[in-house]
Amino acid sequence: MQTHFTEEDLKKPHIREADRVLRSCVHCGFCNATCPTYQLLGDERDGPRGRIYLMKEMLEAPEGADKVTEETRLHLDRCLTCRNCETTCPSGVEYHKLLDIGRAEIERRVPRKPAERAQRYALRKMLVEPKRFQALLKLGQTFKPLVPGALRDKMPPAPVDAGKRPDGRQHARQMLILEGCVQPGLSPNTNAATARVLDRLGIGLTPVAEAGCCGAIDFHLNAHDDGRARARANIDAWWPHIEAGAEAIVQTASGCGAFVKEYVDILKDDPAYAEKAARVSELAKDLVEVLRDEALDDLSVKQGRRLAFHCPCTLQHAQKLGGAVEGVLTRLGFSLTPVADAHLCCGSAGTYSITQPELSTQLRDNKLDNLEAGNPEVIVTANIGCQTHLAGANRTEVRHWIEIVDDALSTAP
Template sequence: MQTNLADWAKNSSYGEEVDAILRKCVHCGFCSATCPSYQILGDERDSPRGRIYLIKEIVEGKEPTSITQKHLDQCLTCHNCETTCPSGVQYGHLVDIGRELVAERVVRTPADRFRRTLLAAGLNSQVFAPAVKLGRMLRSFMPATLAAKLPEARPAGALPAGRHQRQVLVPLGCVQPALMPSIDAATIRVLDAAGISSVDVSRNTCCGAVNFHLDKVKNSIAQMKSNIDAWVPLLESGQVEAVIMNASGCGAFVKEYPFYLRNEPDYLEKARYLVQHVKDIAEVIAPEAASLKARFKRPLPASAAFHPPCTLQHWQGLRPLTESLLRELGFDLKAFGEANLCCGSAGTYSVLQPEIATGLRDRKLESIGKTSPSVIITSNMGCMSHLQTGTQTPVRHWVEVVDAALSA
């Protein structure tokens, strides 16, 4: 794709990168076939190729409008197009830059600003957990759509007290400990069964994704720096061997820290060091699968459909490893169509774009339902909660199911 960047774009910190990304695009349109928003909306401007053109127009000097912003907002940032693209276009980086440029130039409506500010502040607040507890008590008085966003919490259970030679850090995130504490507890117990202890830094914090995707980029950068300051010394001192993520959305975002902190010289090298030690829980458990399976005290569900989150399969490329692990553990995985497409959760997307998110959820569940699984398993709480709102089939993080099989 030929480009003619405006002078202000050429001289910016991202000018060369934007130009290189744009020039890789060859207009082939393969991305449209795997773009979830395009599958639902059918508008070229809601395809990766269309959004690339919108961003190209901005950096070439055209002023963006609220329509531009709308089409960029409707992107789920699933990165499916990157998996599909034969030219290696780094669409994810481009759309992140494009959204920042538009946010600087287009004023959102008061209602949209209020909604985004409320989400960013609420999900990152210390009162979020008490609010969730209160909300669960008042579920019967809530609208069905809001009540569905508060899944019934499964008990966390007791945590192991033993200390192993191998130690890792399992960060407590912003939303998961309140909405689904059983996932973190199950992760710690499964790691313990594999001979790995979890170090507790007694510090709940967001990876930065929530603020970043709600136009609060400065707040997000501050959270990234805070996490680096807390985690890197533990790695450098040898106290922990890795930072373990049990939410693929958080893991994928943290692995992008070097890109987001590219203009922060004091943190860039630290970010590069950190991501070398960030592992999805599947990466750590995979070598221990056989020994864990031998310790199962309960049978696994009769059959399972594994929904690979976009942040696992397209951002991190860990779908093959995870599915191989699950089969080695003994899961009878049922294959279903369009497993590559997003379920519509995408962080706060399901709140901000409910119609598109619901359409994608129903499409995903229809494909899964044809296999009649006993349970749907996944690697991200957001996907888990979103899918559960549309089905009676239990939806679980796979580590919870393994934890149950290991329990007496």
Template sequence: MQTNLADFIRNTPDGDEADAILRNCVHCGFCTATCPTYQILGDELDGPRGRIYLIKQMVEGAAVTRSTQVHLDRCLTCRNCETTCPSGVQYGRLVEIGRKITEEKVTRPLGQRMVRRLLASFVPNSALFTPAMRIGQHIRPLLPKKLRDKVPARQRPLEWPTAKHPRKMLMLAGCVQPSMMPNVNVATARVLDALGVETLIAPEAGCCGAIRLHLGYNDEALDDLRTNIDAWWPYIEEGAEAIVMNASGCGATVKEYAHLLRNDPAYAAKARRVTELTRDISEILPEFEEALVAVSRRRAIHTVAFHPPCTLQHGQQIRGKVEHLLAALGVEVRLPADSHLCCGSAGTYSLTQPKLSYALRDQKLERLQAQEPQVIVSANVGCIAHLQSGTSTPVAHWIELVEHMLSV
């Protein structure tokens, strides 16, 4: 696709990147077949190819309208289209450039501005989010259903391992996971401990940056990235061998740090190193498969349905590892029909686009429950909470199941 960039974006990092991405697109339309919003809405402009046309028009100087913004807002950034695309179009990066332009050129309605500002200020701030979540969990039975859906039941806490090991790995605790689902982090640490690896958490590290980035607060998002790099760097210098991610949404974002900070002379090199070290827990455990089998035993849960998050299978291009590992531990893993499709969680999407989000959730749950599982497992806190709000079948992180099987 040939482009003629407008003066406002020509010879800028965003302009150069948009131009390169657009030139790879051949308009084949394969992406529309796997786009969740196109499948529901049937509008070309609510599919990747249509949104690419909109972004092309805006970088060439066409008027950017509220309608353009609406179509970009409806995108889940699931990146399913990237997996499907035969030309390697990096749509996720392109749509973020498009959203940045619309935020600069289109004034949102006041209500939207207030909601988005609140989400960007509140959700990534654990000092605010954690006490609010604890209050919400305490009074959860009294909350209206829509609000109760956003407040997972409080978990009975597991004990953090205290053993010291020569092998050490960092782990991002995250901004919402410690209060919403703290046992995901503890279970990860306990599994690694059983395998002779000590898990370290840098107290100063916080939100990975995804929430503010996807809401259009780019400068604040980049500050989140820099804060995490500063927090992790002493541990990296001391020899931490990996930065472990158990929330695939965070992992997909941290693996983009090198790209997002490529033009920051103070952080570009460190960001590259962070990206090199970042690994989803499903990428780490295969190295320990034999040892993990040796320290595990069969439990009552033997059949699960697995929802692979978009940020795992499309964002990080990780497929099959969770299924293989659970199968090695004696668990039957069943994938639902159209397992490549998004569940509708997508960070704050369920709050900004509730109708589409819940339609996708219900569709996903119907296909998961058709597998007749004892438990539904996933790999991202947002997906787990979103799915659990629509079913009585237990929904958990797969690493919690692995921890439950430890015999030590």
């Protein structure tokens, strides 16, 4: 794609990056074929190619140009950031990097109305602090009938006891785990189950209390500076353990894993953190990357449950791990049902299900229809956002896949 930035424009790092991404696009439109919002709405501006044109037009336009409007922002807001287009693109366009730039720029040029700003600020403050989120969640569960519908559907019943976590310090192999911001409140058993399964494989798992939210929520709601600050804080928390020989930083939420792997990019211009960020991104592993390399035949698993696996976009498109969980579950002897259109987003997409509820609900219902077509007993996934979103329909039970593995190990003879 030809661009028309001035020499002065190209002195700005974000414009240089945008120019690089834009020039890799060849206008082919293959991306629209796999874009969930384009499939629903049929509007070129609600597909990646159209959004790329909108962002190019905006970034090339002078300050105050009439062509940069709230309508531009609407089409960028409707993007799920699922990155399906990147998987499809034959030219390797790094669309998500351009989108981060475009969203930050439209936020600056066309400020949101106070109600929208307040909503987005509240989401960031409610979700990113685990203790605050858990307190608000408990309050909401107590007074659930009074909670607004968009949030009430995402609020599960009070979780059952997660069970005991093994100590694990006796193992020669040691890994860290990012506990996450909402997962400890919504599904506390996920990380506990992970610790128990890895313990059986001779791996000790250490949570680091000082490590908090990965920063993805801030970053994707255009609070980039706050997102980078959280990344730096996590690096500081993990660094002593990395220096002590931690083998990996395990993520059980694929959304967190995808973002931690991006630390190398979002902090590349920070001389104090660039090298450490690159090391942290190198050590970041989704749970399935750990398990697929282990001798799973040594585990005694009692199978029997028929599962449908929903592969989150952050696992298959961002981390390029499509098929990895299915491979591990198959090796362990589980029966997996076929899922049509498995590449399409479920509509969760971080806070998207709250900021774009109508589109999100359509995508969720379409996804559940495909997941339930094979009559599974349980739907399993690899990201807390997808898990909560799909479960909010109150149809088939939805759990993290490691919980099913842990259950099968616990009941094995």
